[in-house]
Amino acid sequence: MKINFDNDRSIYLQLAESIEDDILKGIFAEEEQIPSTTQMSVQYRINPATAAKGVNLLVDEGIIYKKRGIGMFVSAGAKEKIINKRRQQFFDKFIISMLEEAKKLGIPKQELIKMIERGQINE
Amino acid sequence: MNKLFNIVAYKLKNMKKGIFILTLVMVLIAILTKITEISITLKSNTSTTTTSIFSGFELVAAIFLFIGIMASFKENFNHLSVNGITRKLFFKSEIVFIAAASLMLFILMLLLYVFYDFLEINTKFMLYSIYTSASPASFSVLFISLLLMASCVGLLFTVLSYRYGTPVILFLSLSPVLIFTIGPILVYRFHLSDIFIRFFSYYFGYVNNSARPLLASLNFIITSIVSCGISWIVIRRMPVKM
Amino acid sequence: MNKDHIIPLAENPSFSIQIKNISKKYGNVNALNDVSISIEDKKIYGLLGRNGAGKTTLLNILTNKIYPTSGEILINSKSIWENQDMQSQICYMTEKNLYPREMKVLDIFKSAQITYVNFDMDMALSLASYFKLNIKKKNKSLSKGFESILKIIVCLASNAPVVIMDEPVLGLDAAVRDEFYKMLLENYVQNPRTFIISTHLIEEISSLIEEAIILHKGRILVKKPVEKLLEEGYSATGKAENVDRYCEGRNVIHSETIGKFKNNTVLEPYEERDMEYALRLDIEIMPISLQKLFIHMTGGKSNE
Numbered sequence: 001m002k003i004n005f006d007n008d009r010s011i012y013l014q015l016a017e018s019i020e021d022d023i024l025k026g027i028f029a030e031e032e033q034i035p036s037t038t039q040m041s042v043q044y045r046i047n048p049a050t051a052a053k054g055v056n057l058l059v060d061e062g063i064i065y066k067k068r069g070i071g072m073f074v075s076a077g078a079k080e081k082i083i084n085k086r087r088q089q090f091f092d093k094f095i096i097s098m099l100e101e102a103k104k105l106g107i108p109k110q111e112l113i114k115m116i117e118r119g120q121i122n123e
Numbered sequence: 124m125n126k127l128f129n130i131v132a133y134k135l136k137n138m139k140k141g142i143f144i145l146t147l148v149m150v151l152i153a154i155l156t157k158i159t160e161i162s163i164t165l166k167s168n169t170s171t172t173t174t175s176i177f178s179g180f181e182l183v184a185a186i187f188l189f190i191g192i193m194a195s196f197k198e199n200f201n202h203l204s205v206n207g208i209t210r211k212l213f214f215k216s217e218i219v220f221i222a223a224a225s226l227m228l229f230i231l232m233l234l235l236y237v238f239y240d241f242l243e244i245n246t247k248f249m250l251y252s253i254y255t256s257a258s259p260a261s262f263s264v265l266f267i268s269l270l271l272m273a274s275c276v277g278l279l280f281t282v283l284s285y286r287y288g289t290p291v292i293l294f295l296s297l298s299p300v301l302i303f304t305i306g307p308i309l310v311y312r313f314h315l316s317d318i319f320i321r322f323f324s325y326y327f328g329y330v331n332n333s334a335r336p337l338l339a340s341l342n343f344i345i346t347s348i349v350s351c352g353i354s355w356i357v358i359r360r361m362p363v364k365m
Numbered sequence: 366m367n368k369d370h371i372i373p374l375a376e377n378p379s380f381s382i383q384i385k386n387i388s389k390k391y392g393n394v395n396a397l398n399d400v401s402i403s404i405e406d407k408k409i410y411g412l413l414g415r416n417g418a419g420k421t422t423l424l425n426i427l428t429n430k431i432y433p434t435s436g437e438i439l440i441n442s443k444s445i446w447e448n449q450d451m452q453s454q455i456c457y458m459t460e461k462n463l464y465p466r467e468m469k470v471l472d473i474f475k476s477a478q479i480t481y482v483n484f485d486m487d488m489a490l491s492l493a494s495y496f497k498l499n500i501k502k503k504n505k506s507l508s509k510g511f512e513s514i515l516k517i518i519v520c521l522a523s524n525a526p527v528v529i530m531d532e533p534v535l536g537l538d539a540a541v542r543d544e545f546y547k548m549l550l551e552n553y554v555q556n557p558r559t560f561i562i563s564t565h566l567i568e569e570i571s572s573l574i575e576e577a578i579i580l581h582k583g584r585i586l587v588k589k590p591v592e593k594l595l596e597e598g599y600s601a602t603g604k605a606e607n608v609d610r611y612c613e614g615r616n617v618i619h620s621e622t623i624g625k626f627k628n629n630t631v632l633e634p635y636e637e638r639d640m641e642y643a644l645r646l647d648i649e650i651m652p653i654s655l656q657k658l659f660i661h662m663t664g665g666k667s668n669e
Contacts, residue, residue, distance in 0.1 A: 009652050010595060011572050038554040045546045046572045047409055048554055050592070100644065126449070129479040137465075201463040204430060207452040207480045362431040365421070365461060 011046055015054035020063065020082045023074055030079065034064065034072050061085070130208065130216040134199060135223060141191055142231065149183070149235050157242045177239060178249045180232040181266060185273035188228060192221065192277035197285055197364075204363045214358055217278060218351060225270035229263070254328070254336040261336040268343040275350035282354045286361050379406045380440055380454060380526040380559055382427070387436035389422055389583075396422045397433070398583040404561065406526075409553060411574035411591075412563040415663050419583040420563045421460060424531050427561075428457040440527075453480050456525035458516040460532045466505040470498060470515055474522070483524035492518045492548065496541070509536030517545060521552045527559045534566060542566075546573055571655040581663045591655060598658050599635050602628045603648035611646050619661040630661050 005011050022028050037055050041048040055072060058064040063078045075081075102112055156177065203213055239246040250265055251257060257265065284292045310316045324330070328339030382404035389397040397419045404410060414420045425431045427438060429445055429452060438445050445451045464473050470493065478484045493500050496514045507515060513536050520528050534542045550573065553560065564570050571577075577594055579586040587594065598618075601608055605627040612629050619630035635650060643650045 005572060010592065012592070041554060042547060042550045044572075045543065045550060047575050047591075048550070049408075049575050050572070053592070097644075126479060133476060133479065198465040202465050202468075202476065203479075205457060205459055205463045206477055207428075207455055207457070209429070209447045209449045209452055211447055212449055360432050363425075363463075365425055365430060365459060365463075 005044060005046065012050050012054035012057065015040065015044070015046070015051060016057045019054070019058060020086075023063070023078055024082055028074050030074050030076050032074050033070070034074060036071055126208070126212060127216055127219065130203065130212070131219045131223060134195070134216065134220045135227075137195060137199070138191060138224060141187070142227070145183070145187055146231065146235070150238065152177075153235075153239050153242055153244060156244050160244070177244060177246045178252070180236060181249050181269060184228040184232050184266075185269055188221075188224060188270055189273040189277040191224075192274050193281040196278065196281040200285065201363060210358050210361065214355055221271065221274040221278065225267055225274060228270055229267050232266075250336070254334045254339070256333065257336040261340070265336040265340045265343075268340040268347070271347045272343040272350075275347040275354070279350040279354045279357075282357045282361075285364065286357050378441065381406045382527070382559070383439040383442075384423075384427065385437050385439070387423070387426060387433045387438065389419075389426065389431075390434045395583050397426070400436070400580075400583070400585055402578065402585055402588050404559060406559055407557040408575045409560040409573060410562065411567075411570050411577045412561055412580065413567055413577055413659055414563075414580035418580045418663075420580055421531055423580065424457070424529055424561070424563060428452075428455055428529060430457075430459075453482070454525055455527045455529065456481060456520045456523040458520045458528075458530040458533055460535065462504065462507075462512045462516070464504045464515075466503070468504050469500065470502055470504070470507075471500040473504065473515065474500070474519065477519050477523060481523040481525055485522045485524055489518050489522035492521065496544070510538070510541065511536075513537055514541070517548075521548060524556060525558070527561075529561045529563075531563045532565070533562060534564065534569075542569065549573065567656040567659055568654065577655065579659060579662065586662060594658065595652060595655060596634050598630060598632045598653055600628055600630050600651045600653050600657075601643065601648050602626065602651065603646065607646040607648055611643060611648050630657070632662070 005014050019028070019034065028034050035043070037051040038048055040046075040055075041051040044051075055064060059066065059072075061081065062075055063081055064072050065075050067073055098112075107115075200213060204210075236246060236248070248262070248266075250262060250269075254262070254265065280295055284295065310319055326339070326342050328335040328337070328342070330338065384400060384402045384404070387397055387400040388395065400419075400423060412420050412424070422431070426433045427445075429447065432446070440451050440454075443451065445455075468476075474484075474486060474489045474493075477489075478486070490500065492498075493514075496518070498511055498514050498518070502511075504512075504515075513533060517530070517533055520530060520533075534545060537545065546569070549560070562570060562574065571591060574591060576588065576590050578588045589597075601611055603611075604625055605622060608627040608629055612631060616632045617629045618632045621628045630653060640650060
């Protein structure tokens with residue numbers, strides 16, 4: 001988990017995202033333990049309270065859970081939860097702005113769909 | 124009180140080097156004097172008694188303490204303050220340190236006297252030649268109180284220069300010059316000679332044509348206490364030179 | 366780094382600090398003007414400010430090295446002035462090197478044990494070896510970087526409940542600075558205590574500190590958790606007329622014009638509807654770093 005934190009964005013959000021990324025990539029499997037907040041705090045040179053905030057965000061979303069006295073674990077179904085969350089974010093971030101841009105350029109819906117298909121063929 | 128003990132031990136430890144050099148120098152002087160004496164005696168073929176007399180023990184010790192206390196104050200105060208020692212505790216430790224150091228120097232001078240005597244160098248204590256009727260006990264009290272006074276006055280001078288800076292240092296270093304040039308003029312003009320002579324005689328215990336060691340000791344101790352008192356007033360809320 | 370040898374504080378008392386109406390005048394100059402803040406226990410604080418803002422003066426007063434013109438400082442409702450019990454709980458890393466010149470590093474460590482009863486000599490020695498500080502070297506022969514390392518080690522090994530550091534990373538190269546931040550956090554997670562760190566390197570320190578205290582011209586400009594502070598501002602970039610329209614009625618603390626484009630720094634939290642409005646005006650909303658926020662809060666319009 002080598003991360004370079006941006007000073008332009010909330011660090012706890014960046015930490016939460018990077019843990020999610022590792023879960024998606026399979027670095028942390030479901031029911032596997034992740035490093036403690038104190039370990040992450042030292043490793044990434046961030047304040048423990050910030051690390052805790054990032055982890056608590058994931059706990060609130062049901063992606064991570066705490067086992068008292070032992071540590072933090074990846075929840076069952078975490079991968080799916082993350083994918084769903086990211087899909088909504090994908091929609092908000094890319095789809096909406098794509099539609100705005102398309103409107104600006106006067107591209108109709110049919111042509112947009114053709115463009116997507118063209119892009120997928122070129123993969 | 125553990126802290127107090129540790130701080131005094133720390134200050135005494137810092138003084139070790141100076142004491143070592145002092146002892147070394149005194150011993151070397153003794154040895155050189157002895158060698159000189161022997162070579163003169165050999166050369167002149169007569170058993171001449173040398174006229175050299177070493178009587179500087181008291182002065183050497185007093186000057187050592189006076190300068191030592193002055194020189195070590197700034198570093199000690201800065202160091203201990205940075206380490207969170209309050210001025211109150213620092214001052215207490217300085218008093219205990221002065222007492223301990225004076226006692227140590229007294230014993231050291233006695234030992235050196237014995238050493239000089241052992242080498243058969245003509246030697247004596249200056250205080251004895253002034254206070255001829257002094258018993259060993261009053262001599263000791265006198266010697267120690269002299270050392271205490273030298274230390275306390277040194278403390279006062281250094282504390283004043285630390286707090287008030289260059290003007291004070293200038294004043295203090297020029298004061299002997301001022302005293303010895305302007306002093307006599309004032310004394311002459313205002314016919315102060317009589318008062319001065321009487322005051323200083325009394326201060327050094329000279330009363331009714333006899334030199335009283337205990338009276339002098341008392342005056343030295345009063346001077347020490349007054350110096351310390353003024354020093355405390357200066358140190359009480361003294362800013363650390365950051 | 367094992368923590369078996371750290372003696373826990375008796376009954377775990379709190380060391381929150383109340384700084385009340387501290388003012389410091391030098392002749393006609395107000396170095397500090399009615400500074401009142403509350404420092405909570407066991408947090409890492411960053412004390413930030415421009416040169417001459419009064420940071421070192423405040424820290425010197427906080428550690429009883431100099432006296433204020435007025436005001437008081439309390440820990441557990443007791444004044445800290447000349448209070449040896451309290452002074453023994455505070456370890457201060459000064460910007461200058463006030464240790465005796467002829468003293469060896471090891472002896473400086475030993476002397477710290479006089480005040481700091483929980484001083485961890487093992488930790489001090491292992492930190493010294495880690496940072497390659499020769500404990501047999503005399504203080505006067507240390508480079509600026511090693512002077513800082515010496516002072517840092519004394520603070521970390523002191524185990525004092527309150528640690529105050531004035532410009533701790535002076536003279537340290539980037540790699541060593543990173544190591545220091547790591548050591549600091551390790552020390553903090555093992556033994557949570559109050560840290561107050563004053564520094565110019567805002568970018569580097571911003572992720573380590575929990576709360577930022579910004580001092581400007583002798584006054585407290587802001588004291589807030591960094592998270593909250595960052596939520597309080599953003600930059601709006603786009604075509605000048607659009608940006609102006611968007612920023613109508615908003616608290617703009619900085620503005621930059623590059624040709625037809627403008628970049629405004631707004632000191633307000635942004636909300637959902639702001640995002641939509643900005644999108645419509647084709648303005649890009651970006652968060653700003655603590656350093657940029659600091660620069661804009663202490664310069665330009667605020668520089669009155």
